[in-house]
Amino acid sequence: MLTIRIIPCLDVDKGKVVKGIRFRNLNVAGDPIKLAQYYNDQGADELIFLDVTASVEKRKAIIDVVNAVAKKVFIPLCVGGGIRDIKDIRALLNAGADKVAICTGAVENPELIREGARIFGSQCIVISIDAARVGDEWHCYTYGGRVDTKIDVIEWAKRCEELGAGEILLNSIDRDGTQMGYDIELTKVVSSAVKIPIIASGGAGSLKQIYNVIKYGNADAVLLASALHYKKFTIPQIKRFLRKKKVRVRW
Amino acid sequence: MIGIIDYGAGNLHSIKNALNYLGLKNRLIRDEDGFKNIERIILPGVGAFGAAITKLRKAGILERLLEWLRGDKPYLGICLGLQLLFESSEEAEGINGFGIFKGRMKRFLTSKIPQIGWNSIEVIKPSPIFNSQRKKVYFYFLHSYYLDTPEKDIVLARTVYGVSYPSVINKGNIYAVQFHPEKSGKAGLDLLKKWVELC
Numbered sequence: 001m002l003t004i005r006i007i008p009c010l011d012v013d014k015g016k017v018v019k020g021i022r023f024r025n026l027n028v029a030g031d032p033i034k035l036a037q038y039y040n041d042q043g044a045d046e047l048i049f050l051d052v053t054a055s056v057e058k059r060k061a062i063i064d065v066v067n068a069v070a071k072k073v074f075i076p077l078c079v080g081g082g083i084r085d086i087k088d089i090r091a092l093l094n095a096g097a098d099k100v101a102i103c104t105g106a107v108e109n110p111e112l113i114r115e116g117a118r119i120f121g122s123q124c125i126v127i128s129i130d131a132a133r134v135g136d137e138w139h140c141y142t143y144g145g146r147v148d149t150k151i152d153v154i155e156w157a158k159r160c161e162e163l164g165a166g167e168i169l170l171n172s173i174d175r176d177g178t179q180m181g182y183d184i185e186l187t188k189v190v191s192s193a194v195k196i197p198i199i200a201s202g203g204a205g206s207l208k209q210i211y212n213v214i215k216y217g218n219a220d221a222v223l224l225a226s227a228l229h230y231k232k233f234t235i236p237q238i239k240r241f242l243r244k245k246k247v248r249v250r251w
Numbered sequence: 252m253i254g255i256i257d258y259g260a261g262n263l264h265s266i267k268n269a270l271n272y273l274g275l276k277n278r279l280i281r282d283e284d285g286f287k288n289i290e291r292i293i294l295p296g297v298g299a300f301g302a303a304i305t306k307l308r309k310a311g312i313l314e315r316l317l318e319w320l321r322g323d324k325p326y327l328g329i330c331l332g333l334q335l336l337f338e339s340s341e342e343a344e345g346i347n348g349f350g351i352f353k354g355r356m357k358r359f360l361t362s363k364i365p366q367i368g369w370n371s372i373e374v375i376k377p378s379p380i381f382n383s384q385r386k387k388v389y390f391y392f393l394h395s396y397y398l399d400t401p402e403k404d405i406v407l408a409r410t411v412y413g414v415s416y417p418s419v420i421n422k423g424n425i426y427a428v429q430f431h432p433e434k435s436g437k438a439g440l441d442l443l444k445k446w447v448e449l450c
Contacts, residue, residue: 001370001371001412002362002369002370002412003368003369003371004368005368040436045368045369070264070265071268071272072272074265074268074434074437074439074440075391075435075436076391076434093264094264096264096268098262098265120262121299123367124262166367167367195363195364196363196364197367220363221368250369
C-alpha cells in the first residue's frame with residue numbers, strides 16, 4: 001500500500017537556506033546540500049525547495065542548488081517559486097528537479113499547466129495553491145499571499161486537475177507559521193473535489209495535528225517547515241507516531 | 252559501460268546522477284552508433300508509451316534495442332522501460348510495445364491517479380537483486396498504468412495500489428522495475444548496484 005509522505009520544505013534565498021534553522025551539534029545552517037542530506041538520512045520521503053529570491057537575475061542560484069543536491073540525494077526533489085513559463089520549468093528539471101511547484105504563474109496563465117503537463121508529464125507539475133478563508137469560502141492568493149484573486153479554491157483545484165496537474169500543494173495562509181494545526185476542513189474539501197494527490201501545508205505544530213490532517217483531511221502527504229527546522233519534533237518521531245496510529249509510512 | 256537510452260522525453264539526470272554516485276560508468280545512447288562498447292542498457296523514464304515507441308523508431312534505436320533484448324543481454328527497464336517490454340498499453344491503443352513478454356498495461360481504476368509516492372513490494376520469487384536484509388522494502392512509484400500479464404514466472408515481486416500488480420520482473424538478463432530506483436534512496440541505490448553485479 002502507498003504510504004503517506006513526510007516532506008520537509010526548505011526556503012532558499014540566493015542559494016542559501018533561510019528561516020533560522022536551529023540544529024545543535026550540527027553545522028548545517030544555511031547549506032542546502034547538507035540540510036537535504038540530513039533530512040534524507042532522517043527518512044524524508046521527498047524534499048521541496050522554495051526559491052524566495054526576489055530579484056530575477058539572482059535566480060540562477062536555485063539551479064545550482066538543485067544541481068548539487070540531485071547529485072547526492074536520491075529522493076524526489078520538487079522546486080517552487082517564481083516559475084512563469086516553460087523555460088523556467090525546463091531549466092529546473094534539467095538541473096535535476098523531478099517536479100516543479102507553480103502558484104502565481106499558473107493562476108495568471110492556466111495554459112502553463114496544460115503545456116507543462118503535455119511536454120514534461122503531469123507528474124512534474126505540482127500546483128501550489130495559497131488558500132485563505134474569506135467568508136464561507138476559500139480564495140486563491142498569489143504573489144506570496146499578497147493578492148486575493150477572488151478565485152474559489154475548490155473550483156481552481158478542479159480546473160488544475162483538468163488541465164493536467166499531477167498534484168496539489170495546498171497551503172493554508174491562515175495557518176501558515178501559527179503551529180495551530182493544518183486546516184483540516186480546507187484539506188478535506190479539496191481532497192474530495194479532485195482525484196490527484198494533496199499535500200497539506202501550513203500550521204504543523206504537533207504530531208496529533210499531522211495525524212488529524214491525514215485521517216480527517218484525507219491528505220496524501222504533509223509538508224513541514226518550521227516545526228522540523230526548529231526541532232519541535234523529528235521525522236522519525238512523526239513516523240513512529242503515525243505508525244502507532246496505523247497510518248502507513250515508509251519505515 | 253552502461254548505456255542509458257535517451258529517447259528525448261524522460262528526465263535522465265536522476266539515473267545518471269545515481270550511477271555516477273555509485274561510480275558506475277555510463278553514457279547516453281541517442282542513436283544506433285551509441286550502442287558501441289555498451290555492456291548493459293538502462294531504459295529509464297517517465298513518458299508516454301506511444302511517444303516513446305515513435306521516438307525510439309525515429310532515432311533508429313528501436314531495432315537495435317529489440318535485437319539486444321532478444322539476445323538476452325543485460326537490460327534494466329525503469330517505469331516506462333518495464334511497460335515497453337510488453338505488447339500494448341491502454342495509454343496508446345494500436346501501438347505495439349516491444350512484445351518481449353506477453354501482457355498489457357492497464358490504467359488504474361480505483362485509486363488516485365497517478366500513483367505518486369513510496370509503496371512496498373512483496374517478493375514472490377526470491378532473487379539476488381533484492382537486498383534480503385529487510386522484510387519490507389519501499390520504493391518510489393510514479394505511474395498511471397500497471398502491468399497485467401499472463402506470464403507468471405517472470406514476476407519477482409508485486410505491489411498493491413487498488414489492485415495487486417507485478418512491480419519487478421526478470422527473465423535471464425532482462426530486469427525491469429515499475430518504481431524508480433534512482434529516486435528510492437538507499438533501497439534504490441542498492442538495487443542498481445545488485446543489478447550491475449548480477450549481469
